[in-house]
Amino acid sequence: MVTVKPDYYDDFRCLMGECPSSCCTLWQIDVDEKTYEYYQKLDTPYGEYIRSQIDNIGDEHWIKVYNGRCAFLNDENLCDMHCQIGPKHMAFTCRQYPDFTIACDTYEVTGRTLSCPYVANRIVREKSKTKLIIEGKSHDEYENEIFHIVNKCIEIAQDDSIKYRDREKAIIDYIRKEQMYLVEKFKVDEIFMTEDNKTIWDYCDTLNSLNVVTEKWPKILSQLEELEYSENDIVKFEEYLGDREKEYENILVYFLYKHIMYSTNDGNVFQRVRFAIIATRIIFMVGLMKFIENEEFTTEDNIKVAYIFSKEIEHDDENIDTILEDISLGMI
Numbered sequence: 001m002v003t004v005k006p007d008y009y010d011d012f013r014c015l016m017g018e019c020p021s022s023c024c025t026l027w028q029i030d031v032d033e034k035t036y037e038y039y040q041k042l043d044t045p046y047g048e049y050i051r052s053q054i055d056n057i058g059d060e061h062w063i064k065v066y067n068g069r070c071a072f073l074n075d076e077n078l079c080d081m082h083c084q085i086g087p088k089h090m091a092f093t094c095r096q097y098p099d100f101t102i103a104c105d106t107y108e109v110t111g112r113t114l115s116c117p118y119v120a121n122r123i124v125r126e127k128s129k130t131k132l133i134i135e136g137k138s139h140d141e142y143e144n145e146i147f148h149i150v151n152k153c154i155e156i157a158q159d160d161s162i163k164y165r166d167r168e169k170a171i172i173d174y175i176r177k178e179q180m181y182l183v184e185k186f187k188v189d190e191i192f193m194t195e196d197n198k199t200i201w202d203y204c205d206t207l208n209s210l211n212v213v214t215e216k217w218p219k220i221l222s223q224l225e226e227l228e229y230s231e232n233d234i235v236k237f238e239e240y241l242g243d244r245e246k247e248y249e250n251i252l253v254y255f256l257y258k259h260i261m262y263s264t265n266d267g268n269v270f271q272r273v274r275f276a277i278i279a280t281r282i283i284f285m286v287g288l289m290k291f292i293e294n295e296e297f298t299t300e301d302n303i304k305v306a307y308i309f310s311k312e313i314e315h316d317d318e319n320i321d322t323i324l325e326d327i328s329l330g331m332i
């Protein structure tokens, strides 16, 4: 078994009451069966209170949400359940967040999600090239190949001898060849590899069809739809960013790392790489829009855009499926 994590993984500190977008707001938090059973047996007044704050349909259980806040989020923005019965009795989702794990047959790829403001801050501000910490060995040729693709895409994304925009093109050129190699060598299904020639306006229909958790994202999206910009505006924004283009490299590396390994299911690396590029491009375009509007766009602004995008869009599996489907149809 090979375990992989990014080098920033161990640098994590929950912002708790200071968090600007707590994971205890906006999402519906599912309660896993084992934890639910524990709550059922908790014979204390607090146990009774916990049970009163959980809704159920069949064997699905979730915590009630009031005005977008988890029922257990107290006035200090701290988790009341954490204080009362300790972290080990919280639902699996709460114990795991902000971690994600992609469990393949011989790889376990772990990371921290961009939707958490602490993690977004850490990722976007990173000055050095993100490295992966890899332990163990796999003899699974196919999974080794997919992991090789992850590494190669990250290497191209971090190639600062070429402009950031040209790295996206280089990644697409590389992944086309790799996709054909997977078809030939590992007999994965052939896919239609669409052109990467769409603009932000082409993305809007797809983006409008996605599930969101607040009104924030549709508002940003409707502003994006109205955005009038030229190549000159992009060049000006790139000049304004200077070395800060690295922020987009970091975001792209995050998406490549998190999403390509899912391709071990179907061998479709092309669409997942395009997803990573499109996701980063949308975050870039929101930055461009804010820059045109205000003539400035700070790193703090970029961190906020990144965690809003991840929280609103990336966290929903249905959204990912819709985007991958629209990529496969050549719509985006």
Ligand code: SF4
Residues within 6 Å of the ligand: 013, 014, 015, 016, 019, 020, 021, 022, 023, 024, 097, 098, 115, 116, 117, 118, 119
């Ligand atoms: S989103 Fe991250 S920093 Fe904020 S409360 Fe949750 S784990 Fe802590």
